[in-house]
Amino acid sequence: MKVGLFIPCYVDQLYPDVAMATVEVLERFGVHADFPTAQTCCGQPMANSGCTGDTRPLAEAFLRIFSGYDYVVCPSGSCVSMVRHHYEEYFHNNPTFEALKARTFELCEFLVDVLKIKSVAGKFPHKVGLHQSCHGLRELHLGPPTELMNKGTPNKVKQLLAELDGIEFTSLQRPDECCGFGGTFAVAEEAVSCMMGQDRLADHQQAGTHVLTAADMSCLMHLEGLLRRQGKDVAVMHVAQILAGREPQFASQRGGTSS
Amino acid sequence: MSHPSAQPHSAGHPAAADAFVANEPRAHWHDKALWFIREKRDRAAASLPEWETLRDRAAQIKAHTIANLPHYLEEFEANAQRMGVKVHWAADAKEHNKIVLGILQQHNAKKVVKSKSMLTEECHLNPFLEQHGIEVVDTDLGERIVQLREEPPSHIVLPAIHLKKQDVGDTFATHLGTTPGADDPQYLTEAARGHLREKFVAADVGITGVNFAVAETGGIVVCTNEGNADLGVALPSVHIACMGIEKLLPRAADLAVFVRLLARSATGQPITTYTSHFHGPRPGCELHIVMVDNGRSDIRASDDFRRSLNCIRCGACMNTCPVYRRSGGHSYGSTVPGPIGSILSPAMEPEKHKSLPFACSLCGSCTDVCPVKIDLHHQLLTFRRELALKNLIPLSKRVSMKLLSFVLSRTWLFAVGGKVMRWVMPKLPRFMVYNRMNAWGKQRELPPMPPQSFRELYAIRKHMVNKPNGEASSHSTKGAA
Numbered sequence: 001m002k003v004g005l006f007i008p009c010y011v012d013q014l015y016p017d018v019a020m021a022t023v024e025v026l027e028r029f030g031v032h033a034d035f036p037t038a039q040t041c042c043g044q045p046m047a048n049s050g051c052t053g054d055t056r057p058l059a060e061a062f063l064r065i066f067s068g069y070d071y072v073v074c075p076s077g078s079c080v081s082m083v084r085h086h087y088e089e090y091f092h093n094n095p096t097f098e099a100l101k102a103r104t105f106e107l108c109e110f111l112v113d114v115l116k117i118k119s120v121a122g123k124f125p126h127k128v129g130l131h132q133s134c135h136g137l138r139e140l141h142l143g144p145p146t147e148l149m150n151k152g153t154p155n156k157v158k159q160l161l162a163e164l165d166g167i168e169f170t171s172l173q174r175p176d177e178c179c180g181f182g183g184t185f186a187v188a189e190e191a192v193s194c195m196m197g198q199d200r201l202a203d204h205q206q207a208g209t210h211v212l213t214a215a216d217m218s219c220l221m222h223l224e225g226l227l228r229r230q231g232k233d234v235a236v237m238h239v240a241q242i243l244a245g246r247e248p249q250f251a252s253q254r255g256g257t258s259s
Numbered sequence: 260m261s262h263p264s265a266q267p268h269s270a271g272h273p274a275a276a277d278a279f280v281a282n283e284p285r286a287h288w289h290d291k292a293l294w295f296i297r298e299k300r301d302r303a304a305a306s307l308p309e310w311e312t313l314r315d316r317a318a319q320i321k322a323h324t325i326a327n328l329p330h331y332l333e334e335f336e337a338n339a340q341r342m343g344v345k346v347h348w349a350a351d352a353k354e355h356n357k358i359v360l361g362i363l364q365q366h367n368a369k370k371v372v373k374s375k376s377m378l379t380e381e382c383h384l385n386p387f388l389e390q391h392g393i394e395v396v397d398t399d400l401g402e403r404i405v406q407l408r409e410e411p412p413s414h415i416v417l418p419a420i421h422l423k424k425q426d427v428g429d430t431f432a433t434h435l436g437t438t439p440g441a442d443d444p445q446y447l448t449e450a451a452r453g454h455l456r457e458k459f460v461a462a463d464v465g466i467t468g469v470n471f472a473v474a475e476t477g478g479i480v481v482c483t484n485e486g487n488a489d490l491g492v493a494l495p496s497v498h499i500a501c502m503g504i505e506k507l508l509p510r511a512a513d514l515a516v517f518v519r520l521l522a523r524s525a526t527g528q529p530i531t532t533y534t535s536h537f538h539g540p541r542p543g544c545e546l547h548i549v550m551v552d553n554g555r556s557d558i559r560a561s562d563d564f565r566r567s568l569n570c571i572r573c574g575a576c577m578n579t580c581p582v583y584r585r586s587g588g589h590s591y592g593s594t595v596p597g598p599i600g601s602i603l604s605p606a607m608e609p610e611k612h613k614s615l616p617f618a619c620s621l622c623g624s625c626t627d628v629c630p631v632k633i634d635l636h637h638q639l640l641t642f643r644r645e646l647a648l649k650n651l652i653p654l655s656k657r658v659s660m661k662l663l664s665f666v667l668s669r670t671w672l673f674a675v676g677g678k679v680m681r682w683v684m685p686k687l688p689r690f691m692v693y694n695r696m697n698a699w700g701k702q703r704e705l706p707p708m709p710p711q712s713f714r715e716l717y718a719i720r721k722h723m724v725n726k727p728n729g730e731a732s733s734h735s736t737k738g739a740a
Binding site for chain 2: 007009010011012013014015016017019020023035037038039040041043045046047048049050051052053054055057058061085086134135138139145146147148149150174177178180181182183184185186187188189190191192193194195196197199221222224225226228229
């Protein structure tokens with residue numbers, strides 16, 4: 001099985017351990033993924049700003065770089081959703097793209113749907129707050145969103161974590177409200193974006209979350225930015241890091257916030 | 260207190276939202292009030308095992324109707340006329356207002372009562388009629404409150420949701436003579452009821468909106484919770500019903516689908532308190548139906564935005580929208596706010612409403628609550644492209660995205676640029692990073708800058724893994740790059 005790692009641009013540059021944890025989780029299940037170094041970004045920042053012309057070269061690069069792989073795996077629901085739902089206009093009826101699209105998976109989705117992994121063994125004795133990143137939830141259906149009434153789909157992210165020894169999920173009042181990141185929205189609508197983030201964090205606080213996790217690092221970058229400004233002692237981890245056996249890093253243990 | 264502006268803020272949605280969020284307790288109160296309705300909607304929807312099937316069915320009926328709209332409009336007109344209805348056609352808001360005024364003048368009408376109609380809001384009928392010396396009284400309680408305050412509605416189903424009972428008490432004390440400082444809802448509602456009864460009795464003509472029009476019968480359906488549409492048309496001998504041409508349904512049986520979805524989606528009720536069917540005028544009376552296009556045919560012609568005509572104005576997308584709940588309806592500066600308004604308004608006036616498709620984090624919750632399955636968040640994204648093509652996005656954004664694309668299209672530049680950024684940032688004094696130019700950093704820290712990127716760590720790791728055991732590499736895959 002020839003698997004290509006598709007790493008979001010900002011994860012490559014700012015959260016290298018999330019990508020490394022993804023490599024390790026895949027290896028744990030016998031998949032030796034390859035990171036084609038020509039990759040940069042899926043083009044979502046430009047597309048979300050309306051500048052689809054500026055996205056085209058990146059969409060074309062994606063096709064060129066990854067079409068030789070049996071599977072493409074990415075630790076981000078948002079970037080996978082970009083490929084799956086928003087590349088249509090660049091590759092209208094292109095069979096190579098259609099085939100590649102069908103083989104491109106978000107990490108948890110790949111583990112559950114392709115590798116047929118039901119749960120992951122290990123230990124994580126912490127109170128975990130699961131942030132349901134919108135694109136993973138509502139675009140990729142990684143779990144059942146509260147809006148829909150056909151509750152058939154299991155929550156793939158939660159399912160993978162659920163069997164870890166000692167893990168305890170905190171119970172949120174609004175289980176899947178948006179964190180307010182939204183790409184350029186985070187800057188263009190700064191006031192609303194930060195209020196949304198604060199409200200998510202307040203919900204996690206009342207629920208007793210010690211470790212905040214999600215399948216998308218972008219939501220966590222926004223929430224972590226708020227937490228660190230306020231000096232709150234909540235550890236922030238991508239799901240891949242928990243699955244790879246990483247320990248949470250609490251600010252209190254590090255002796256203050258790093259910057 | 261200062262009232263939220265009715266006009267779109269000159270700097271668009273972000274500036275208006277900023278002002279709304281600045282009063283944090285009030286913004287939180289607004290968020291919670293609407294979330295309460297979203298939760299009621301969830302419970303009502305969950306009570307029907309066939310909920311998702313109903314949504315599918317409704318979307319199919321609407322798609323079919325919009326595709327065959329000319330046919331159904333003609334069928335509706337013929338059937339309505341057969342029952343004695345006078346059917347009028349208006350290409351735009353101006354024509355609609357002229358038609359309504361014409362009917363009023365023909366009957367020498369000076370006093371009009373009007374139940375809720377988003378279409379007449381869209382056409383700005385009230386100010387037009389007032390200019391011509393006609394008194395128009397909105398009879399929906401929420402609408403009457405905002406009318407007295409000379410504000411537009413902030414929500415299509417809950418027009419005064421932005422107001423607290425104290426605000427209503429102040430408004431009524433000024434306009435209806437209630438005791439200053441009194442804010443007991445029962446007392447205030449009774450005062451409004453007494454006031455509105457006088458208006459109902461004195462009205463020359465009653466105007467209503469239309470929730471559904473049925474092609475095969477020529478009948479129209481008006482849904483209210485207060486019975487004000489029925490009261491408004493019961494006494495006057497002339498009833499004018501104003502509707503957008505997209506309100507049509509082919510068969511009476513289709514109502515069963517939509518009536519079940521409407522109130523559950525809107526307020527979590529199983530059905531609106533009053534669901535009134537009008538089939539022609541009462542004996543000796545007149546029923547006029549004004550059918551309005553006002554840009555709908557253009558939307559219908561667009562493959563990208565046609566589905567927005569499915570909208571039944573339930574407001575569920577507003578109640579669920581995390582941005583709407585925290586920025587208030589007035590921040591949109593358009594008749595219909597929230598997700599659906601952020602498509603419909605710029606579709607009609609792109610320049611004026613260019614900030615609205617960006618007033619969205621693309622969370623997709625609106626798409627999943629929509630009872631007629633409009634892919635709202637995808638349409639909002641598509642609209643951003645439309646605006647870029649029309650050169651209606653700021654130059655700064657266009658330039659920065661070009662630059663970003665230039666860097667990201669060159670792997671070496673991306674890798675070197677990232678390295679430089681990660682090296683420089685931690686060395687800069689704080690004031691150079693966190694200042695007025697950095698909107699991200701106003702309330703948030705930037706992510707920590709790691710010494711090495713993943714691509715650097717991966718290269719090292721690959722080297723290490725391959726070195727001790729050259730055979731191991733045969734298990735791993737060869738890169739395509």
